[in-house]
Amino acid sequence: MPFGSSAAERTRIVAGFQRALADHGMVVPMATTNLFSQPIFKDGAFTANDPRVRAFALAKTLWAIDLGVELGARIYVFWGGREGTEADACRDPRTAIGRMRDALDFLCEYVRDRKYDLRFALEAKPNEPRGDIYMPTTGHMLHFISTLAHPQMVGVNPEVAHETMSGLSMAHAVAQAMEANKLFHIDLNAQRIGRYDQDFRFGSEDLRQAFLLVRLLEGTAGGARYEGPLHFDSHAYRTEDDEGVWDFARGSMRTYKILKERAQAFDADPRVRALIAERRDARLESLARGYAPHKAQALKGEVFDAAAIAREGLGYERLDQWMVEHMLGVH
Ligand code: MN
Numbered sequence: 001m002p003f004g005s006s007a008a009e010r011t012r013i014v015a016g017f018q019r020a021l022a023d024h025g026m027v028v029p030m031a032t033t034n035l036f037s038q039p040i041f042k043d044g045a046f047t048a049n050d051p052r053v054r055a056f057a058l059a060k061t062l063w064a065i066d067l068g069v070e071l072g073a074r075i076y077v078f079w080g081g082r083e084g085t086e087a088d089a090c091r092d093p094r095t096a097i098g099r100m101r102d103a104l105d106f107l108c109e110y111v112r113d114r115k116y117d118l119r120f121a122l123e124a125k126p127n128e129p130r131g132d133i134y135m136p137t138t139g140h141m142l143h144f145i146s147t148l149a150h151p152q153m154v155g156v157n158p159e160v161a162h163e164t165m166s167g168l169s170m171a172h173a174v175a176q177a178m179e180a181n182k183l184f185h186i187d188l189n190a191q192r193i194g195r196y197d198q199d200f201r202f203g204s205e206d207l208r209q210a211f212l213l214v215r216l217l218e219g220t221a222g223g224a225r226y227e228g229p230l231h232f233d234s235h236a237y238r239t240e241d242d243e244g245v246w247d248f249a250r251g252s253m254r255t256y257k258i259l260k261e262r263a264q265a266f267d268a269d270p271r272v273r274a275l276i277a278e279r280r281d282a283r284l285e286s287l288a289r290g291y292a293p294h295k296a297q298a299l300k301g302e303v304f305d306a307a308a309i310a311r312e313g314l315g316y317e318r319l320d321q322w323m324v325e326h327m328l329g330v331h
């Protein structure tokens with residue numbers, strides 16, 4: 001066992017943990033491995049150039065998977081904090097991606113071999129603590145998953161802060177993951193674009209994105225709901241004492257629940273429903289869906305009044321103002 005504790009010590013720690021969980025009626029939905037703090041991971045873990053480091057990372061993860069499963073985890077998160085570069089000439093990025101695939105394929109086989117009920121969730125981040133981290137967004141991860149030997153076992157764990165650091169829409173990233181049935185886990189927090197990884201209390205920055213994210217996760221606009229664990233990966237401000245930390249934890253959950261109510265009210269508002277109701281045109285929709293040679297021919301012969309269509313106002317200013325007013329609790 002390479003990670004400090006003896007077998008007896010491990011048994012004692014696990015038993016203590018299990019007792020504490022039972023006492024509080026709690027479960028461990030997720031486990032993970034720290035593959036970024038130990039100095040041995042200075043050049044990466046699964047993508048490091050030194051095969052000893054890659055093997056160590058794999059061994060550490062195997063031990064941690066066993067422990068996670070023993071404590072009841074059903075999701076295993078991978079955040080490759082050191083899987084990147086500053087001196088980018090040190091390896092071909094394609095080699096790094098290939099090594100990451102080898103590691104994930106190995107670990108998927110291990111889980112299958114052990115008959116564990118465990119799925120993996122990959123967490124993207126564009127930079128910090130590396131100059132650049134490989135596969136920097138949830139979208140990159142989604143494609144990478146499709147190249148694995150067992151893609152059905154692997155999904156994503158998008159984090160508000162990480163997606164926002166890239167200047168991208170968290171709601172769009174999560175929507176793409178949901179649409180692909182790949183949203184296995186989520187890290188809720190808050191972040192401003194262009195800053196260090198802030199990990200603030202959920203909803204404390206960019207309330208619009210927080211609102212749109214909760215609306216999406218809860219399916220208040222009509223789409224499928226996210227059924228997985230709602231996980232807050234965040235830190236209280238360093239100004240806080242113990243009580244302030246509880247304020248922080250309560251605030252995260254409270255804001256989520258308030259935004260859920262606000263999203264339900266927004267989507268139940270008849271003005272909103274009327275404005276976003278899908279415009280239908282049965283003939284054109286049937287022509288444009290499902291290729292057939294005669295459909296292509298018909299579309300090429302269709303006469304469109306593009307100027308007239310372009311002149312129609314869509315009312316999105318009104319829609320957006322209603323959304324802001326619902327968020328502010330005016331309605
Ligand atoms: Mn973060």
Ligand code: CA
Pocket residue numbers: 079123159187233
């Ligand atoms: Ca995270």
